[in-house]
Amino acid sequence: MTELNEKPGTRVGRHTGTVGPGPLNGSMQTFLSEVQSDLVQGMLSPRVLNDPELHQVELDRIFTKCWVFVGHVSEIPNNGDYLLRYVGEDQFILVRDEQGEIQLLFNSCMHRGSPVCRAEKGNSSHFRCPYHGWIYKNSGDWNGAPQRARAYRKFDGADWGLRKAPHVDSYQGLIFACLDPDAVSLREYLGDMCWYLDVLLGLNEQGMTTVGDPHRWAVPSNWKSGADNFVGDAYHVIALHQSLEEIGVLGGDVARGVGSNFHVALDGGHGLIVTHMPMPEPLGYMGFPPEVHSTFDLKGLDADQRAFLDADHGVVGFTIFPNLSFFRSFGATEPGKPPTTFTLLRQWQPKGPENFELWNWSLEWKSAPKEFNDAAYRAGVSSFGPSGIFEQDDTVAWAGGPPTGRSVFARKTMKFNYQMGMEGMGDYAIREDWIGPGTVSTTPWGEMNQRRWWHQWADRLMAQ
Amino acid sequence: MTVEQVITALPSVELERSCIQFLYREAELLDNTDYSGWFETCLSEGLEYRIPIRTTRVRTSRDAEFSTTGFHMTDTYGTMRTRVNRLLTEHAWAEDPPSRTRRVVTNVRVRELGPDTAEVKSYLTLYRSQGDTTEYDLIVGERQDVLGMEDGAWRLRSRLVLLDHTILGTANLGVFL
Incomplete structure (x- = not known):
């Protein structure tokens, strides 16, 4: 006997499925409105770093809506x-x-x-x-x-x-x-970030390629702590990464932002930390030695982009909203050894509100000599990645988010301070002479990029 | 294989014992957070230390699970000294306060490669707990080592750590495997 629920000839259902966020409940709406008004005061509730309900809203309203x-x-x-x-x-x-x-x-x-x-x-x-x-x-x-x-x-x-x-x-x-x-197109979503991706990744036809497989490891923290760090936190380097200065791997002037180390805030919650400083020998143009930068072909770039490249901006980090970050820097695997420049992509993959997986890709120029690429890979892995002597300590700092975020006491009595660089707080100011797109600061001692990232986060969660 | 062949294929008792004692002593130094002692007495200046990244593959895949180009760690004697020096500062936060570790080293297989060289394979189960919690991480894998006899003592010339993890279940590799 054939089992049929439909009458013969009934069209069998077609399942197209639609993607649309469910409605926010009233208390969530109230909380997110508070987040928005707190941010204007340079404050943020710890609840954002550990709340199962909020986490579901993020999955629904950020990860199914953003690129x-x-x-x-x-x-x-x-x-x-x-x-x-x-x-x-x-x-x-x-x-x-x-x-x-x-x-x-x-x-x-x-x-x-x-x-x-x-x-x-x-x-x-x-x-x-x-x-x-x-x-x-x-x-x-x-x-x-x-x-x-x-x-x-x-x-x-x-x-x-x-x-x-x-x-x-x-x-x-x-x-x-x-x-x-x-969705809007990817180019529209990235907006002015395209200008920076051109000068960081588009320096010749061959471009960059990933090396090996990405590192993946479990970090007991909320994914947003990583995005928040890479979008603008140059301030933590002095304290958290002090050990690297002490053993001679990191120059103290770099940690203290000597030269000019500054923020670029872009629409859409994207943001960069850019460092302007002469590169140490044997590094040159954009942190790359002659055997590498001689393979660059800049004909696709405009005059302003070339001016950026000509001006010693060899150390750059960014976050593209929501959870992709980038870091290019120079480093040595041991004191006294010549530094080399490495390029990393990193992603903060949510795994519930209390954990994320950190994915870390190394990139190399297809046009660069193997010796350079091998040295750059080793420098990158020794600095960032699960064994990285920088990143090891970041994972410890970020672990504070979940216990604070879940604490009833913290939620009642505590707001995180996001006031650095606000009007009158320090000497952080907006720079008027910048050659590229975005709102650019004069110093690294501010949290403009982080505030904008969190504004974008709250706006996305509240969007109708 | 005849009984005689099996016996000649076995390492001498002295060789095997001395290699096992080396692994035990190394584990003791590291579990006691004596990083300088480990660096100074266990590592050879020609050290090559690698932990390849592992990915899940289908059984019929022609590609190996362990990457030949991607590593969680790819270190030398010099970079190990950098790591140890960092641990000795007061600001190596990942291991300060230090993890409570216990390295259980088992299934040791020794093969003589030459008069002063031995290949030593072992299984490692590393228990790691840190801070005010009952939680802990387990890091498990096989180590494929080459030991060299230098001034009358074994030293680690190369180590390949083949992890039983694709995604590492620990916040950082602030501990040595």
């Missing part, structure tokens, strides 16, 4: 190359399909939700669910199922491909995806 970094084009060079990647806490397959298009496929079979891909990386033309054997092309399209002729005679495969990100695009090698069908 989120999912990988670098050099990680999937060939058709069929795939990686498992995350948007918020959801696992996706980042894959270059048979047409060479980059797709971001939700790793869950449309039949019962089993993962169709269980290796982190590889090459495959299809993904087959282990449970009942449904098969999908690497474009995400439904491609068949066992016993199809008898089991799925009136089945329309076009409706049952893997769910996928409606938008995937890249800029200067960085692949981003957006789960919101109505």
Whole structure:
């Protein structure tokens, strides 16, 4: 006896699914309004660093609405190359399909939700669910199922491909995806950050490539602590990274912001820390020695971008809202050894409100000599990454967020201070003569970028 | 394999014992946070120390799980000295207050490579707890070492740590494996 719920001839339901945030409840709305008005006073409730309800709202209103970094084009060079990647806490397959298009496929079979891909990386033309054997092309399209002729005679495969990100695009090698069908373009989302990505990553046709696999490790802290640090926190270097100065790996003048170390705040919550200082020997132009910078070809850049490159801005960190950061700096693996310049991408992957995974990619210039790239890789890994002698200490500092954020006492009595650089607080001021886009400060002793990042966060959570 | 072949393939009792004692002493120094003692008495100046990044692959993949280009640590004698010097400052926050560690070293296999060189494989289970909590991290893996006899004592010439983790379940590698 055939079991049928529908009358014969009834159209079997098509599942398109829509992405739209659920409504905020009243108390959440009240709290976020307070966050906005607190920020104007340079204050922030600790609750933002550990609240399960708030965390769900972030997943719903930030990670399904913003463009989120999912990988670098050099990680999937060939058709069929795939990686498992995350948007918020959801696992996706980042894959270059048979047409060479980059797709971001939700790793869950449309039949019962089993993962169709269980290796982190590889090459495959299809993904087959282990449970009942449904098969999908690497474009995400439904491609068949066992016993199809008898089991799925009136089945329309076009409706049952893997769910996928409606938008995937890249800029200067960085692949981003957006789960919101109505999103603005990636270029519009990045806005003025494109100008800086050009001067940091677009210095020749070959561009940069990732080295090895990313570091991944579990940090007992809220993901926003990392984003907050890299968007503008030059202040912590003096105290938290003092040990590096003491053993001679970090020059004291660098830590104290001698030269000019300043902020660039951009619309959209993105922000940079830029350092203007002459590079130590043997480093030169933009922190790269002659055998590297002689391979740069700047014809795609405009006059202002070239002026930026000509002006010794070799140390740069940034955060692209919400959770991608970047750091380029010079460093030596041991005192007395010549420094070299390394370039890192880092992502703060949320894992609940109390934990995140830190992903750290090393980038190298395809055009640079192997000796330079090898030395740069070692310098990067010895400074940042799980064993990095800088980053080890950051993980300890950030661990304070979750216990404070969950504390009833803290929520009643405490606001974090975000007032550095506010009117009259210090000598931090807005610089008028900057050659690039953005609002630029005169010194690093302010928290303009962090305040703007948190404003963006609150605005995104409250958006209708 | 005949009984005679098995016996000749085994390392001598003295060789095996001395290598095992080296690993135990190394673990003791590190668990007692005697970083200088470890650096000065256990490491060879030619040290190569690597922890490759591991990824999950399907069984039929032709690519190895352990990266040949990506490392959690890729260190030399000089960079180890940098790390140890940092731990001796008053501002190495990741290990101050220090972790309570216990390195359980087992399944030791010794193979003589030459008159003054031995390949030593061992399993490491590292318990790490820090601060005012009952929580702890476990770091588990195999170590593939080459020891060299220098001035009458074994020293570590190379170490490859093959972790049983793709994502490290500890906030930092402020401890040596």
